[in-house]
Amino acid sequence: MEGLIIAFLLNLILASQAHTYTHHQNNPLLRMKTGGSSSLKYPLPNCLSWRIAVETGNLHDWNNLVPWECYDYIRQYLLGAQYNDECFMVADTAKDYAQDIENPKDGKSIWIFDIHDTLLSNLPYYTLADASFGDIPYSNPKFNEWMTEGSAPPLSGILYLYKNLTSFGIKSVFLSNIDDKYREVISSNLKAAGYTTWEKLILKGTSDPSDVVHYKSAKRTELVNAGYRVLGNIGDQWSDLTGHHVGDRTFKVPNPMYCVA
Amino acid sequence: MEGLIIAFLLNLILASQAHTYTHHQNNPLLRMKTGGSSSLKYPLPNCLSWRIAVETGNLHDWNNLVPWECYDYIRQYLLGAQYNDECFMVADTAKDYAQDIENPKDGKSIWIFDIHDTLLSNLPYYTLADASFGDIPYSNPKFNEWMTEGSAPPLSGILYLYKNLTSFGIKSVFLSNIDDKYREVISSNLKAAGYTTWEKLILKGTSDPSDVVHYKSAKRTELVNAGYRVLGNIGDQWSDLTGHHVGDRTFKVPNPMYCVA
Numbered sequence: 001m002e003g004l005i006i007a008f009l010l011n012l013i014l015a016s017q018a019h020t021y022t023h024h025q026n027n028p029l030l031r032m033k034t035g036g037s038s039s040l041k042y043p044l045p046n047c048l049s050w051r052i053a054v055e056t057g058n059l060h061d062w063n064n065l066v067p068w069e070c071y072d073y074i075r076q077y078l079l080g081a082q083y084n085d086e087c088f089m090v091a092d093t094a095k096d097y098a099q100d101i102e103n104p105k106d107g108k109s110i111w112i113f114d115i116h117d118t119l120l121s122n123l124p125y126y127t128l129a130d131a132s133f134g135d136i137p138y139s140n141p142k143f144n145e146w147m148t149e150g151s152a153p154p155l156s157g158i159l160y161l162y163k164n165l166t167s168f169g170i171k172s173v174f175l176s177n178i179d180d181k182y183r184e185v186i187s188s189n190l191k192a193a194g195y196t197t198w199e200k201l202i203l204k205g206t207s208d209p210s211d212v213v214h215y216k217s218a219k220r221t222e223l224v225n226a227g228y229r230v231l232g233n234i235g236d237q238w239s240d241l242t243g244h245h246v247g248d249r250t251f252k253v254p255n256p257m258y259c260v261a
Numbered sequence: 262m263e264g265l266i267i268a269f270l271l272n273l274i275l276a277s278q279a280h281t282y283t284h285h286q287n288n289p290l291l292r293m294k295t296g297g298s299s300s301l302k303y304p305l306p307n308c309l310s311w312r313i314a315v316e317t318g319n320l321h322d323w324n325n326l327v328p329w330e331c332y333d334y335i336r337q338y339l340l341g342a343q344y345n346d347e348c349f350m351v352a353d354t355a356k357d358y359a360q361d362i363e364n365p366k367d368g369k370s371i372w373i374f375d376i377h378d379t380l381l382s383n384l385p386y387y388t389l390a391d392a393s394f395g396d397i398p399y400s401n402p403k404f405n406e407w408m409t410e411g412s413a414p415p416l417s418g419i420l421y422l423y424k425n426l427t428s429f430g431i432k433s434v435f436l437s438n439i440d441d442k443y444r445e446v447i448s449s450n451l452k453a454a455g456y457t458t459w460e461k462l463i464l465k466g467t468s469d470p471s472d473v474v475h476y477k478s479a480k481r482t483e484l485v486n487a488g489y490r491v492l493g494n495i496g497d498q499w500s501d502l503t504g505h506h507v508g509d510r511t512f513k514v515p516n517p518m519y520c521v522a
Contacts, residue, residue: 048343049350056316056513059354082309089310093320252317 047073051256057238064259066134074256075133078123086254087157094232094251095164101231101248103169110199110228111165112220112247113158114235115176115186117255120152120193126257134257147178150185154193158234158253162195170231171199175219175240177212177260180205212260217243308334312517318499325520327395335517336394339384347515348418355493355512356425362492362509364430371460371489372426373481373508374419375496376437376447378516381413381454387518395518408439411446415454419495419514423456431492432460436480436501438473438521441466473521478504 047070053059066074077083103109113119125146126133162172172195178186180203187201202219209215216239220230224245233240233247236255308331314320327335338344364370374380386407387394423433433456439447441464448462463480470476477500481491485506494501494508497516 046343046346046350049347052313052316052347052515053350053354055313056318058351058512061358082307085307086310086313089307089314090319093314097322251319254313 045069051077054256054259055252055254057252060238060259060261062259064134064138065136066256068135071133071135074135077256078126078133083254084156087155088160089157090234090251090253091157091161094161094234094249097249098165098168098170098232103231105169107171108228109169109231110171110173110223111231112173112175112223112233112235113162114237114240114253115174115178115190116147116152117155117236117257118234118240118253119154119158119162119174119195120189121155122146122152122257124152131257138258144182147182148185150189150192152189152193154195155253159194161234165232166197172197173200173202173223173228174198175200175202175216176204177215178203212237212239213243216240217245220245220247306330312338315517315520316513316515318513321499321520321522323520325395325399326397327517329396332394332396335396338517339387339394344515345417348416349421350418351495351512351514352418352422355422355495355510358510359426359429359431359493364492366430368432369489370430370492371432371434371484372492373434373436373484373494373496374423375498375501375514376435376439376451377408377413378416378497378518379495379501379514380415380419380423380435380456381450382416383407383413383518385413392518399519405443408443409446411450411453413450413454415456416514420455422495426493427458433458434461434463434484434489435459436461436463436477437465438476439464473498473500474504477501478506481506481508 045067047067050059050067050070051074054062098111116122122143125131125143128146130139130142130146165172174190174195176186183201183203186203190198190201200223204215209218220233221244223230230245230247232249232251234251234253235241236253237260238252239260241250241252306328308328311320311328311331312335315323359372377383383404386392386404389407391400391403391407426433435451435456437447444462444464447464451459451462461484465476470479481494482505484491491506491508493510493512495512495514496502497514498521499513500521502511502513
């Protein structure tokens with residue numbers, strides 16, 4: 001009986017919270033799992049299942065909002081050891097691959113890195129109330145304001161990969177969807193973070209395609225046409241890793257904070 | 262000082278265990294994480310990081326052996342609620358997608374399903390000593406012996422997806438890398454498991470390409486050339502979801518037991 005009362009009170013609290021978070025009403029995941037027609041076995045989302053759906057690319061239309069029930073889970077994941085460990089796991093897997101493949105030393109072997117949340121971490125920004133670990137809608141002006149500080153630290157795992165690839169004679173190409181007007185601040189931020197040299201830093205020009213998959217595909221095609229071999233490609237978004245000329249092998253860096261479709 | 266002694270003893274125990282499990286010597290992950298040149302922060306693998314590396318496709322050359330340190334973790338994951346929940350998460354995401362897309366009712370809209378560990382579960386086999394949750398090398402004769410019993414249950418999440426897609430007027434095509442000589446037993450197993458009807462059941466013929474990505478690509482190309490629209494494609498292996506004509510959207514079902522490269 002006591003259990004029933006506790007369950008009833010818990011439901012009341014959750015129901016009241018659901019009404020508080022009105023900006024989440026359009027989140028399909030929330031609709032799916034708390035709506036009356038839900039087919040799932042659980043009244044609340046299983047946050048590990050949600051994260052795995054995001055990481056595998058199964059779920060890529062999640063409206064860029066972390067389900068509010070997963071706020072604590074995602075916060076603890078990002079600030080704890082697991083996120084860092086998963087980044088090192090990606091980096092080590094990519095390093096092992098790059099170490100084993102044939103690489104003619106003709107200066108044409110490249111590795112493509114995405115920039116934000118791949119080379120550089122936006123985590124300090126996402127801990128702020130302005131971003132709230134992806135649990136509130138993304139604000140482009142606020143993010144740009146933070147980015148122009150140029151103080152983003154590296155993701156340690158990816159810096160470790162970058163250094164290893166450089167030592168293998170593989171050149172780095174940094175390819176980002178960010179506007180070219182930020183070239184100077186991004187360039188100095190990258191250097192401060194430990195990425196001291198690169199073959200190309202490609203940022204988005206005014207005449208480039210607006211869609212990220214088309215834009216990145218076009219830039220990779222230009223690289224291939226210029227005689228480069230894309231041995232690998234690493235990014236935190238599936239839109240970094242799909243389209244044309246994605247590279248001989250792609251690597252997904254974890255990111256449950258936001259989604260660039 | 263005490264801490265040092267404990268660490269020393271622990272290392273001794275781990276070293277002796279590593280020698281006991283001689284059949285794991287070729288596992289690159291083990292080599293990576295217990296070898297002297299390991300770059301990781303952890304002396305033992307973080308099994309969730311390992312599983313996520315497998316699910317994202319970052320790690321696809323793991324020699325088909327679950328790291329022995331992750332045996333308990335994988336066993337508990339598969340027998341507990343998490344595996345089932347993740348399968349339902351994939352199924353619900355795919356269902357939501359299929360429900361929202363345009364689907365001309367001309368009988369040409371299809372969904373491709375892999376069979377083993379997508380439609381039908383091999384989990385009862387993997388619980389046996391013969392398979393040991395993927396922690397010992399895969400035995401083709403033993404698996405085939407089990408498969409010919411025709412007693413594999415459905416993955417509940419995928420059966421739920423199949424029923425929903427059927428109700429949306431999307432036809433199912435079952436595409437497997439398994440030899441066509443097993444057609445009869447697979448066919449009756451599928452029916453017994455609840456998959457009562459299908460547009461095509463494609464199994465591997467003697468003249469088909471041996472490589473799974475080439476084989477499945479060729480079969481999907483034949484379907485597209487015959488006028489079918491592949492709205493979606495679901496499988497537990499990345500080799501089900503890569504190559505040509507993969508479909509408008511792909512869905513990865515979890516499987517940390519084995520890897521079909």
